[in-house]
Amino acid sequence: xxxxTQTPRYLIKTRGQQVxxxxxxxxxxxxxxxxxxxxxxxxxxxxxxxxxxxxNKGNFPGRFSGRQFSNxxxxxxxxxLELGDxxxxxxxxxxxxxxxxxxxxxxxxxxxxx
Amino acid sequence: xxxxxxxxxALSIQEGENATMxxxxxxxxxxxxxxxxxxxxxxxxxxxxxxxxxEKHSGRLRVTLDTSKKSSSLLITASRAADTASxxxxxxxxxxxxxxxxxxxxxxxxx
Numbered sequence: 001x002x003x004x005t006q007t008p009r010y011l012i013k014t015r016g017q018q019v020x021x022x023x024x025x026x027x028x029x030x031x032x033x034x035x036x037x038x039x040x041x042x043x044x045x046x047x048x049x050x051x052x053x054x055x056n057k058g059n060f061p062g063r064f065s066g067r068q069f070s071n072x073x074x075x076x077x078x079x080x081l082e083l084g085d086x087x088x089x090x091x092x093x094x095x096x097x098x099x100x101x102x103x104x105x106x107x108x109x110x111x112x113x114x
Numbered sequence: 115x116x117x118x119x120x121x122x123x124a125l126s127i128q129e130g131e132n133a134t135m136x137x138x139x140x141x142x143x144x145x146x147x148x149x150x151x152x153x154x155x156x157x158x159x160x161x162x163x164x165x166x167x168x169e170k171h172s173g174r175l176r177v178t179l180d181t182s183k184k185s186s187s188l189l190i191t192a193s194r195a196a197d198t199a200s201x202x203x204x205x206x207x208x209x210x211x212x213x214x215x216x217x218x219x220x221x222x223x224x225x
Contacts, residue, residue, distance in 0.1 A: 042218065043202065043204075048211055048212055050211075058212075088154060100206075103157075
């Protein structure tokens with residue numbers, strides 16, 4: 001069974017640009033969550049999608065958005081990039097939406113904003 | 115902001131020794147999970163303990179949960195060099211899959 005796939009693995013963008021990151025969950029998984037990891041703030045929840053609907057959203061500005069497609073693949077978009085957006089972005093999938101399920105994480109996309 | 119704190123922030127031990135990491139959190143939870151992360155890569159799930167459980171074992175891992183103190187501990191017995199990684203606790207509230215991660219413990223196992 002293939003794991004969670006995130007593309008691209010590495011990105012370098014310039015301040016003010018926008019970026020789109022992609023996540024393909026494990027086959028059959030319908031819940032996809034996104035996290036931002038930085039040395040200063042640690043792992044922070046961005047948003048969660050289940051069956052194409054955003055179910056939860058973390059405390060991030062509106063520049064961060066996402067969506068989920070009918071095949072459960074998800075994308076997140078960051079517009080008007082700032083230097084502080086440099087981070088490892090992790091996607092996690094779970095088979096269903098329930099509080100007692102483990103999450104399976106992808107290898108992440110390392111975004112560097114210059 | 116993170117949900118919880120972990121201590122120690124860094125831990126260095128010899129191969130074969132036991133490693134204990136602690137996690138404290140702030141609000142009521144449905145479950146607490148522990149994850150491992152190798153050097154800037156994805157997180158790997160280790161163990162899940164429900165709020166009504168007090169102790170759980172998985173191989174060389176032992177997790178305890180004290181909901182009255184809002185704390186958990188992860189014990190790795192007979193550590194190996196391959197256990198070198200960062201370890202995070204994550205709490206889950208409500209019915210979604212929104213995880214609140216601790217600050218992490220960086221474990222180094224010296225061969």
